[in-house]
Amino acid sequence: MRITGSLPKKLTIVVCVVILLLIPLLVRSGYVMDVLILCFIYGILSVSWDLLAGFAGQLSLGTAAFFAIGAYGSAIISMPPYNLSPWFGMIVGGLLAAVIGLVLFLPSLRLRGVYFALASLGFAEIVSTIVYAANVTAGATGIWGYPTFNFPIIGTPIPILSPEPYYYLYFTMLLVSAFLSYKVVKSKTGLCFKSIREDELLARVMGMNTTYYKAVAFFISSFLAGIAGGLFAYYVMVVTPSTAAATVSVTAMVMAIVGGKGTIIGPIIGAFTIQIMLEAFLFVGPQYNYVFLGLLLIVFMLFLPNGIIGLLRKYLSSVRR
Amino acid sequence: MQDLVSLFINFLIVGINLGTLYALFAVGLTLLFGVLRVVNAAHGMLFLIGGYLSVLTSLVLSPNPFIGLVLAMTVCFIIGILLYGTLIRPLRLRTGKLDPRDRETVLVTTFGLSMFLENMLLIITGGRTWISTEFFTQIFIIGSVRIASQRVLISLVAVFVTAFLWIFLSKTKSGLAIRAVSQDADTARALGVNLGIIYSLTFGISVMLSGAAGALISSVLALYPTLGFGLSLRGISIILLGGLGSVSGSVVAGLIMGISESMAIWLIGAAWADIVPFTIMLLVFVIRPSGLFGRWIEQARE
Numbered sequence: 001m002r003i004t005g006s007l008p009k010k011l012t013i014v015v016c017v018v019i020l021l022l023i024p025l026l027v028r029s030g031y032v033m034d035v036l037i038l039c040f041i042y043g044i045l046s047v048s049w050d051l052l053a054g055f056a057g058q059l060s061l062g063t064a065a066f067f068a069i070g071a072y073g074s075a076i077i078s079m080p081p082y083n084l085s086p087w088f089g090m091i092v093g094g095l096l097a098a099v100i101g102l103v104l105f106l107p108s109l110r111l112r113g114v115y116f117a118l119a120s121l122g123f124a125e126i127v128s129t130i131v132y133a134a135n136v137t138a139g140a141t142g143i144w145g146y147p148t149f150n151f152p153i154i155g156t157p158i159p160i161l162s163p164e165p166y167y168y169l170y171f172t173m174l175l176v177s178a179f180l181s182y183k184v185v186k187s188k189t190g191l192c193f194k195s196i197r198e199d200e201l202l203a204r205v206m207g208m209n210t211t212y213y214k215a216v217a218f219f220i221s222s223f224l225a226g227i228a229g230g231l232f233a234y235y236v237m238v239v240t241p242s243t244a245a246a247t248v249s250v251t252a253m254v255m256a257i258v259g260g261k262g263t264i265i266g267p268i269i270g271a272f273t274i275q276i277m278l279e280a281f282l283f284v285g286p287q288y289n290y291v292f293l294g295l296l297l298i299v300f301m302l303f304l305p306n307g308i309i310g311l312l313r314k315y316l317s318s319v320r321r
Numbered sequence: 322m323q324d325l326v327s328l329f330i331n332f333l334i335v336g337i338n339l340g341t342l343y344a345l346f347a348v349g350l351t352l353l354f355g356v357l358r359v360v361n362a363a364h365g366m367l368f369l370i371g372g373y374l375s376v377l378t379s380l381v382l383s384p385n386p387f388i389g390l391v392l393a394m395t396v397c398f399i400i401g402i403l404l405y406g407t408l409i410r411p412l413r414l415r416t417g418k419l420d421p422r423d424r425e426t427v428l429v430t431t432f433g434l435s436m437f438l439e440n441m442l443l444i445i446t447g448g449r450t451w452i453s454t455e456f457f458t459q460i461f462i463i464g465s466v467r468i469a470s471q472r473v474l475i476s477l478v479a480v481f482v483t484a485f486l487w488i489f490l491s492k493t494k495s496g497l498a499i500r501a502v503s504q505d506a507d508t509a510r511a512l513g514v515n516l517g518i519i520y521s522l523t524f525g526i527s528v529m530l531s532g533a534a535g536a537l538i539s540s541v542l543a544l545y546p547t548l549g550f551g552l553s554l555r556g557i558s559i560i561l562l563g564g565l566g567s568v569s570g571s572v573v574a575g576l577i578m579g580i581s582e583s584m585a586i587w588l589i590g591a592a593w594a595d596i597v598p599f600t601i602m603l604l605v606f607v608i609r610p611s612g613l614f615g616r617w618i619e620q621a622r623e
Contacts, residue, residue, distance in 0.1 A: 059425045061432070107607045114360060114424045115606065118557055122602040125554055129599070133592040246550060250436055253429070287444045294437030301430045302411050 013265070020171060024164050033163040039275045040170040041232050044177045045248075046255035046267035048224035051181055053253075054261030055190065056217035057197025059117040062124030063252045066097040066222040068131055068244035070229025073097065075239045078146040086149045090230030097226025098219045109214050112200070121246075128244040142240035149234055159235050166235055173231060174268070177224055182264050184220060193217055225252075247290065254297050260309025269308055330466045332587040333580065338472045338541075340579025341479040342534045346552070347559040347571035348483060349530030355503035355566030356523040357409065359424050362431040364531050365552030366438040371397050371532025372451070372539040373442070379453040389453070390478070390536045397532025401525035408434070409520065435550060442546035450543040475537045482533055483572060486526070490568065499523055503566060551595070558602040564612030574613060 024033055045067060052060050074093030077084045084092060101123075108119040132140060150156045151165045159166050184190050192213040195203045204210050233239045242248075251274065259270020274293070281289035300307065350364050361367075374396055375389035382388060408430050412423045461468045490496040501509040502519045510516055535544075559578050563570030578598060585594035605612060 059429070061428075108603070111606060111610075113421050114428055115610065117425060117428055118360065118561070119603060119606050121554065122558070122599040122606075125551075125599045126596055126603070129593070129595040132595075133590075247436075250432060254433075257429075287440065291437055291440040291444070294433040294435070294440065297433030298408070298430050298437070301426055301433065302408070305426075 017175070021168075024167050030160070030163055033167045034160070035276065035279050037163060037167055037170050037235060039272045040174040041228050041235070042252065042255060042275055043174045043268045043271040044228040044231070045225055045252045046259070046271045047177055047181050047264065048221045048228065049249075049252045050256040050261050050263075050267040051184070051193075051224070052217050052221035054256060054263070054266070055185055055197060056193040056214060057200070058214060058217065059113070060120045060218075060221070061117050061246075061249055061253070062120035062122075062127075063221075063225050064244050064246060064248035065120075065124040065127040066101055066225035067229040067232070067248055067252075068127055068241075069097040069100055070094055070226030071233040071239045071243045072131065072143065072229075073226070074230035075143045075146045075233045078148075078234075079143075086147065086230075086234050090227055090234065093230030093233070094223045094226035097229065098223035101222040102215060102219055105218065106215070109211055109218060124244065124246065124249060128241065128246075131241045131244050140241060142238050144238040146233075146237075148237060159237060170231055170235070173227070177227065178264055178268060181220075181224070185264065189213065189216060250297070251293065254293055254300075256307075257300050257305070258296060258307050260307030260312075262306075263309050266307055266309040273308070327466050328587065332583045334466070334468055334472070336580035336583030337576065338476050338579070339583060340576035341476040341483075342538050342575075343555065343559055343579045344572040344575030345479045345483050345537075346531055346534040347556050347563065347575045348486060348568055349527040349534075350556045351560040351563065351566055351568060351571040352499075352503075352523060352530075353527040354560060355568075356499055357520055359409070359427040360431070360557060361527065362428055362553050362557075363435040363438060363549075364431075364527075364556050365554070366435045366442075366546075366549035367397060367400065367528050368531045368535035368552055369442065369544055369546065369549045370400070370438070371535030372542075372544045373446070373535075374532070375536035375539040376451045376453040376544065384454065386453070386536075386540060389539070390533060393532045393536035394529045398525040398529040400532075401528030402521045404434075404528065405521040405524035409524070410517070413517075435553060439546045439549055442549075446546065450545045451539070452543045453539045469541075471540055475541065479534065479537055482530070486530065487568070495519075495522060554602075555598045558598040558605075560612075561602055561605045561610075562612055564615030567612070567614040570612055570614030 020036070023036065027033075045063065048066075049060065049063050052058050070090075070093035072093075073096040074086070074089040076082070077092050078086055078089045105120075105123060108116060108123070111119055148156060148159060149166070149169065151169075154162075154165055157165060185193070192203070192208060195206075195208065196210050196213060200210055229243060232243065255270035255274045256267040257270070258274060259268065260266025274296075278289045278293070281292065304310065306313070346364070346368055350361060353359065353361055353364075371393040374393040375386065378389035378392050379386065382392075408427065412426060461470060461473070488496075490500055498509065498514050498519055499522065501512075502514060502516065502523075506516060509519075555578065559574045560571050562577065563572070563574030578601070581601070582594060582597050585597045609615075
């Protein structure tokens, strides 16, 4: 299995991974690890968005719906009467998100462009309303009191107090998700995604079943989003309707766009950048963080559609000459 | 039994009241789509800005709601033109931005704009709700039905403004130019219509109508920034129901939406009633994407 890409790029990735692995040992700060764990979770979420939007070209504004289904599903399934272990719980959360999404959303998969985006938005809002109003999700107060991961030797430490095991687990999950996405993208399915993105009509004319591949992209994307939701639930230890808020969708989208959509590393870079920026705002002026996010979205969509990765590519290619 | 009937009538009247405002609100959105082929996700926030301006005017200048209305409409018109210049014009490289990709881009950028405006308004208003005092406090009582005269006035003005727009679109030269561009931009251009001017004019009118609706509702609805997004979504739902680009369609759909929402609040409670607009949206997509009066026969589905 070859990982394509130049040597400097591979080296940079390895260096970053090593640094992230060493951080808990070098920086004994629970706060830093907390921020990075959120970066991991959002990294998975933004990669999921990018798979659908950046690679398959289907703009989705409803990521939050699957994040929420994953979060609520994982939380509920770990509580009595199901009492499923979180290790399986997060998979269940992911599958729930993917299956519910596919079933409810199947008719909309034939929609194109803006219409698909709007339908996904409508779907997300429906989920948000249900989550606020329904009894099983305990309304605005949310669900809490469910168990979290039981690690082999350490047991079940409280996430906020000793984040180290969660840090490594979630980092691993991010790497696994990224790797999975990479394999999908490099496969024939990924190629189909890209041709749908570039010219769907042409792909159909060539005989490709675009609806099927859109459904696959949708399934994988919502599955990953659900996993991210489950991980979120097991770390934060409380699931509220805010997980279904449009803010989550927009944040994931901004991360992918700012980092560079259409790539695997792009959304991850974007996730780290944006999350750290949002944290920084908490010190400077907490009300301004989403103001800035909105501005970032506008600026990047208009002037820097290829994000940071795009900028890097332009810079590097001009340096080579 | 008598109670039920009067309850029904009360909710119906509120629904019609809401419906006329939704109609005004949606006409702006559908006009924008018809001409520019883009969806403005910030339409609801601009509605709120109209409302806030009206409240501000009533506090600072004069409690007369008409002054607030005129001011809100003027400012919103200018905002519309500015938005065209900053968000749409950079995308216009060749003849126009009828490129489907650009439509998604505008949806996302206006999404960002909506988020930006919502949080800016949160900061500016400091988390308090704004509402202007009722100018006309008389309440008509017919049998056991109570109708606030303020609400009647609001609906009358909304209908009046909508009618005014209708006349503008069908009788004036600029209005006809706008309709021409919405039908066939290239031909209109070939016949000498300046697309840039029409586009910015349309955007201005669109935001102006939204602001007008907001200014009108500011005396009966407590304004809070988080309402904006939900309003944008309702607007999108309404224009889909009415048929994208169809002004008469969005008027009818606006009334339907207003009445449905009011009935839903009465029958299933406010928390679940939120589902109505989005369910309508999805139903329209599945059953009849061209909407009720859809003269816009675009291939929304394959």
